[in-house]
Amino acid sequence: MANALVSIQILPRTKDNEDVIPYVDRAIEIIDQAKVKYVVNPLETTMEGDLDELLDIVKRMNEAMLEMGSPSVISQVKILFKPSGASMDKLTEKYR
Numbered sequence: 001m002a003n004a005l006v007s008i009q010i011l012p013r014t015k016d017n018e019d020v021i022p023y024v025d026r027a028i029e030i031i032d033q034a035k036v037k038y039v040v041n042p043l044e045t046t047m048e049g050d051l052d053e054l055l056d057i058v059k060r061m062n063e064a065m066l067e068m069g070s071p072s073v074i075s076q077v078k079i080l081f082k083p084s085g086a087s088m089d090k091l092t093e094k095y096r
Contacts, residue, residue, distance in 0.1 A: 002037070004051035005080040005088060009044040010061055012070035023068055027061040034060075039088060044076070048088050051081055 012023040028045060031038050034057050036049040047054050058077060065073040080086050 001085050002048045002050065003081065003083050003086055004054055005046055005048050005086045005091075006051070006054040006058065007044045007046040007078040008058055008061070009076040010065065011074040011076070012065040012068070013072045013074075015069055015071070023065055023070060026064050026068060030061050030064055031057055037088070044078075046088060048086065051079070 008027075010024065010027045012020055014020055014023065028038075028040060031045060031047060034053070036047050036053065036057065038045055038047045047057065058075060062073050062075055
């Protein structure tokens with residue numbers, strides 16, 4: 001059972017003001033490869049799973065930005081940690 005929701009907005013600095021979309025695409029690819037439940041929204045992506053695993057994904061996302069040539073990265077992260085269970089669907093069901 002998932003015990004956390006982690007939302008991340010990743011903001012890589014790019015060389016010569018390049019478009020950040022390829023960087024964001026790579027970050028989302030890392031989430032997808034991790035096989036956790038996630039939802040992409042206009043300004044952030046929310047993942048659902050085990051807190052330790054989700055934080056490791058955030059770390060890998062940041063490392064990937066550097067591998068792509070970004071000299072630095074800002075990651076704005078929000079965490080809901082609920083050992084009894086955390087669910088995106090449960091939190092949003094009344095709005096759907």
